[in-house]
């Protein structure tokens with residue numbers, strides 16, 4: 458049978474055993490990590506210099522004194538100051554299998570052996586096809602999504618989604634979305650984002666209409682607001698863009714009964730339905746939150762990124778863009794595409810998905826731990842623990858911005874990394890890795906308890 462040199466390279470037994478060797482050597486360092494550890498005084502000075510220099514070169518300081526050393530082990534990561542932290546934010550949700558995962562490293566190394574570093578939309582290699590095909594297969598199981606266009610980050614995937622929706626609706630401009638939405642950092646995604654601190658000095662383009670998010674006490678008010686917008690703006694509304702669970706906005710979840718009337722109404726009005734799953738993708742016990750919420754049939758466009766190691770816009774037959782609308786130089790690095798494919802394989806084959814899969818077990822154990830603290834030693838100081846799957850948030854202390862900031866810094870110092878979300882109340886959120894064990898959750902519990910009582 459005829460083969461290309463590329464196929465020979467990828468199936469070479471010699472390369473396979475060299476890759477095994479390389480991963481084994483890297484793990485020698487990884488395995489020396491045994492748990493949370495304070496900084497090493499002999500390394501602290503240089504490490505602080507690197508942190509300060511990052512602040513200087515980019516003009517804005519880092520939020521945490523964090524520069525990673527390049528070695529980690531599962532949910533634990535070593536920093537340049539020699540400390541080891543329990544990382545429960547994972548690059549804001551990128552490292553689903555934590556740090557130094559042998560299968561992820563191996564897949565990335567294999568990708569790195571490719572003739573090029575970055576794949577492009579003009580000259581793709583095989584990984585471009587494999588990755589796009591896989592996403593299409595996964596998305597198509599419970600929706601009409603069929604096509605995949607790759608992008609190098611979530612924001613760019615979202616920009617493509619918006620263009621597709623607008624083109625389909627003949628240049629209609631307006632976007633309907635939730636209050637407290639987050640959509641990324643480009644000009645238009647910042648406009649869709651409902652956080653004034655992220656757009657100080659930016660002009661208002663007046664292209665975004667807001668809906669209140671789910672409120673159990675007044676479940677109809679979102680649909681009423683949508684109908685009012687449609688009565689006023691009619692065919693000038695191109696798309697309803699929504700995060701299936703509010704992310705930056707405070708980790709607020711809603712249910713099928715909330716979404717269905719909204720989506721039915723959008724369909725009846727010809728408003729495109731775009732699910733921004735950049736944060737929810739792979740985290741809710743299914744690949745897509747639209748599956749968990751049973752709303753896949755309504756989705757016209759869906760965007761993903763983060764845990765897939767690459768961005769992508771998925772869309773249905775009716776939303777195929779005209780030639781020229783989508784393009785761009787980069788479509789993703791060979792290493793990232795290979796690593797993403799390996800992550801999908803593990804998720805599919807190793808018991809992570811479904812109502813009793815590992816993802817939901819971690820969710821239940823972690824939320825249970827937070828509730829336990831809230832009912833015992835930290836009584837009333839960790840309220841409203843919840844979220845979906847591997848996205849969990851809780852309202853700490855008095856829910857103020859000051860206390861949230863103080864707590865995040867205290868947790869970091871004690872060895873636990875998480876991050877904030879929401880406003881009024883200000884919450885702390887965890888993007889949990891899918892490899893978290895009950896022993897790791899016990900470590901998190903101890904640190905949380907200490908910091909909460911310190912900050913109370």
Ligand SMILES: Cc1ncc(COP(=O)(O)O)c(C=O)c1O
Nearest residue numbers: 610611612639640641704735736
């Ligand atoms: C819901 C949502 N949309 C879009 C983005 C932007 O993705 P990226 O930061 O990869 O551009 C994010 C990132 O946090 C997100 O959570």
